[in-house]
Amino acid sequence: MVRGAPNRSEKRVGARGSASAERRDAPLPAPRLRRGGLRIVVRVETQLAIARSFIEAVQAKNDHAAAGLCSDEIEVVLPGASAPLKGKDGVRQMINLAPKLEQSARGEEQRDDEVRISTLTRAPGVFANYTTWIFVFERNEIKRLSFELRAAN
Secondary structure: OOEOOOOOOOOOEOOOOOEOOOOOOOOOOOOEEEEOOEEEEOOOOOHHHHHHHHHHHHHOOOHHHHHHOEEEEEEEEOOOOOOOEEHHHHHHHHHHHOOOOEEEEEEEEEEOOEEEEEEEEEEOOOEEEEEEEEEEEEOOEEEEEEEEEEEOO
16 A cells, blocks of 8 residues: 555654654655555655754754764864864764854755755854855765855845
């Protein structure tokens, strides 16, 4: 039996097994197949959706969720840093050291295995800039993350 839409009591499960909120632009749920009384649910996350989820985890200061979207060899290149942060511990360090910021999406694009998401980033009363998050993927894991900054005021 194949069905297209989940019923309201079911949670949608992302690439790493965590529940994710419904979004208009999220991929459609895969058909559900029934084999021997066991229901199999398959959902394929796009690289763009994974990058969005990473930014959401950063905004929520959920370092474990963000690190779970990355490869073990991830390299995070921060503006002005003398050396990149490496590995999932580096991702957790970046999130735990960063101040709470307000961010709003401004644009996104994908070319091959590179996703760019632009945001307006604000620390109220301190600064505002346009940040472009540059994600490089290997399969569906983030392999490299870097940033481009432009002044907003």
